[in-house]
Amino acid sequence: MSPWLVKKEDRYKYGLMNQEIIATNQRAETVLVTGLAHDPSWSSIKKSIAAVHTQDDEKFVQCFQKDLRVPLKELLVSSLPNCSWTLNVFHLGFGADKYANPIVIHVCVQTPRYFKDNEDAALGVVQGMENIIKEKIDNQNLAKFNIDICHINPSMRNVNPHGYTELRSDESSKVPRVDPRKFPGVNLICNFPSIYFDYTPCPGFSIGREKTKDKIYPAGSLTGFLRQENTIYSLTCSHVVFPDLERPSERYKYKDGMEQFKISIPAYKDHQATIQAMESKLYYAGYAINHIENRQIMSPAVDFSSKMRHQKERQILFATDFKEAEDYNTHAGYVYAASEEWRKVASFNGILDWALIRNASVDPRNQLPWCCFLGEPQVFEFIEKFGDKYWSSGEREAFINKCLALQSSVEFNISHPKSFSLFNEKSIYFKAASRTTGWKACELNSIPAIIHNQNATSDEHVFISDDTLEAQEEISGGGDSGALIYAIDVDDGKQTVLVPMAMIWGGSKHSFKGDVTYATPIEEVFKDIESEMGWEHGSLKFF
Secondary structure: OOOEEOOHHHHHHHOOOOEEEEEEOOOHHHHOOOOOOOOOOOOOOOOEEEOOOHHHHHHHHHHHHHHHHHHHHHHHHHHOOOOOEEEEEEEEEOOOOHHHOOEEEEEEEOOOOOOOOOHHHHHHHHHHHHHHHHHHOOHHHHHHOEEEEEEEOOOOOOOOOOOOOEEOOOOOOOOOOOOHHHOOOOOHHHOOOOHHHOOOOOOOOEEEEOOOOOOOOOEEEOOEEEEEOOEEEEEEOHHHHOOHHHOOOOOEEOOOOOOOOEEEOOOHHHHHHHHHHHHHHHHHHHHHHHHHHHHHHHOOOOOOHHHHHHHHHHHHHHHHHHHHHHHOOOEEEEEEEEOOOOEEEOOEEEEEOOEEEEEOOOOOOOEEEOOOHHHOHHHHHHHHHHHHHHOOHHHHHHHHHHHHHHHOOOEEEEOOOOOOOOOOOOOOEEEOOOOOOOOEEEEEOOOOEEEEOOOOEEEEEEEEOOOOOOOOOOOOOOOOOOOEEEEEEEOOOOOEEEEEEEEEEEEOHHHHOOOEEEEEEHHHHHHHHHHHHOOOOOOEEEO
């Protein structure tokens, strides 16, 4: 079908929350919700997103990667100046079977109001992309190349005015000045119930710069603990420890006496929010005791002794927890080295975003607390759908058995990968509990995204989740920068372990809510750190 402009009154019917479709070469009945007449503020029926896999989509993937990727990138960079945009390729549609939906080359302009009074530019982009495809692809395969040009809904509030792909650190870095009870942190007990009873924080835990006199810093997630020879470090993203205006234009490296960039685990704002939540529990336990005492006075014939005993035991427990939290030492070291803003190198096409922390945590270990992750609705449903599509009964059983073996462990051990390059399209990956979100299952897209802003144009690994609760089960959110995506494997000692595969740095919450996350292969992060620090290749390892 020839490219066409979508009418303004229909653009909100695209099926991805916060996105409007401007131009496309797909049929209207495919790209828009039909038969409904809601107003533009209505949240339309949601399209499903699924990864493109070479085993089913091999010809498409080969054509795109070999013949189309570079010329399409060049066209978009020249045709969409002075704006930020992303190009993703995945199965996208309204069909119940997400893997049967058409493959769409999806371009989303993230700079607000970019196409205002200039919609023909979007149509020209679709036409230009089609011309490139016609030059490179034989006619019988042309129908498979669907193109959508979208932008962020211009009426949406709280859109990043620069339109960048969002970094996954917590967004607020301002000191609260009005109501301290509205402190912009998260209660970490939700994802880490025993946080103040372990000497050492686990990977995924909240991390950030220590509070200064005039600033409270954003929060991210701890990647884990690393060893280089006899020295222990911890790792997170550079934009977590050097947010926005403080981001270095060149690599930062510690020099003697430069310990001013101190690190807190958990991040100050989250530590305060968690303590406040624990204090509230203690307060309400005391309130419950007073309430029982009053009921006893009002009804002397009724025996409230067992309820009173229970509440006093809870009060003692909450008081103990609160005291542990208050006394917890949050100092975790200082920034030893960090990559510059939007770092790219010749040997890797993606963004490298890392900060090495000289560790001060006691007894560092890379272990996660036990979790019944198979019982999480999103994890269970994702495995079911993925298994139905890609696995034989034997492959499904083998994968479930590995998960059950891990789940039967008292703690989940994290190994240093045997090989960093073994991404397997028939495998499911996991994002474990991190600062903001819990356990999620996801798949790797065979076609990396293209991300463009005023700083860089990069090719990024894309992990796709499956939101079963309408934007409530995002794979990552603000505060999850630095969190790891894992595979499950068996180590040399025949123990089932989590294997780090990629480090989360970004996403696009206004474009795809939480279904799409960008992460850098941990191999590339390690290579870059070793190169920048002058260390021997392979000397940096998970501790």
